[in-house]
Amino acid sequence: MESDCIFCKIVAGQAPAARIFEDELCLAFLDINQATHGKTLVIPKAHYQDIRDTPDEDLAHLAKVTKAIIRHFESIGLAHDFQVFNTCGELGQQSVFHLHFHIMPRTADDGADYWLPRNPADAHGMQDLAAKLRMDRRI
Numbered sequence: 574m575e576s577d578c579i580f581c582k583i584v585a586g587q588a589p590a591a592r593i594f595e596d597e598l599c600l601a602f603l604d605i606n607q608a609t610h611g612k613t614l615v616i617p618k619a620h621y622q623d624i625r626d627t628p629d630e631d632l633a634h635l636a637k638v639t640k641a642i643i644r645h646f647e648s649i650g651l652a653h654d655f656q657v658f659n660t661c662g663e664l665g666q667q668s669v670f671h672l673h674f675h676i677m678p679r680t681a682d683d684g685a686d687y688w689l690p691r692n693p694a695d696a697h698g699m700q701d702l703a704a705k706l707r708m709d710r711r712i
């Protein structure tokens with residue numbers, strides 16, 4: 574546990590949270606910022622700063638739990654569409670440096686607008702960029 578990490582404090586019960594799911598590896602609770610109704614954060618109980626230092630097994634479990642929560646939200650009629658995202662690093666707009674996945678239920682009248690800027694690229698530029706960024710290794 575990182576003593577100055579608010580999510581570690583929530584895991585340890587030293588800070589309040591509206592918990593909606595918990596198992597031995599992870600915890601899901603309502604985001605204090607309810608950007609949309611039911612916005613939820615899914616975190617590992619162990620402290621990892623972001624996706625880069627999180628073991629693959631933990632990431633796989635978090636993905637499974639995130640999917641299960643979405644299916645649950647859908648089954649209880651909270652929403653049928655969602656945005657699921659993660660932020661990584663300060664310039665990636667990560668605000669709490671304990672890995673977390675956002676589940677944001679979306680409804681027609683939620684008033685949220687999360688479309689990204691559209692920056693069309695010409696096809697030739699895209700191929701050059703892809704050539705620079707291509708990752709030729711097995712994972």
Ligand SMILES: [Zn+2]
Pocket residue numbers: 574575578579580581582619620621670671
């Ligand atoms: Zn932490």
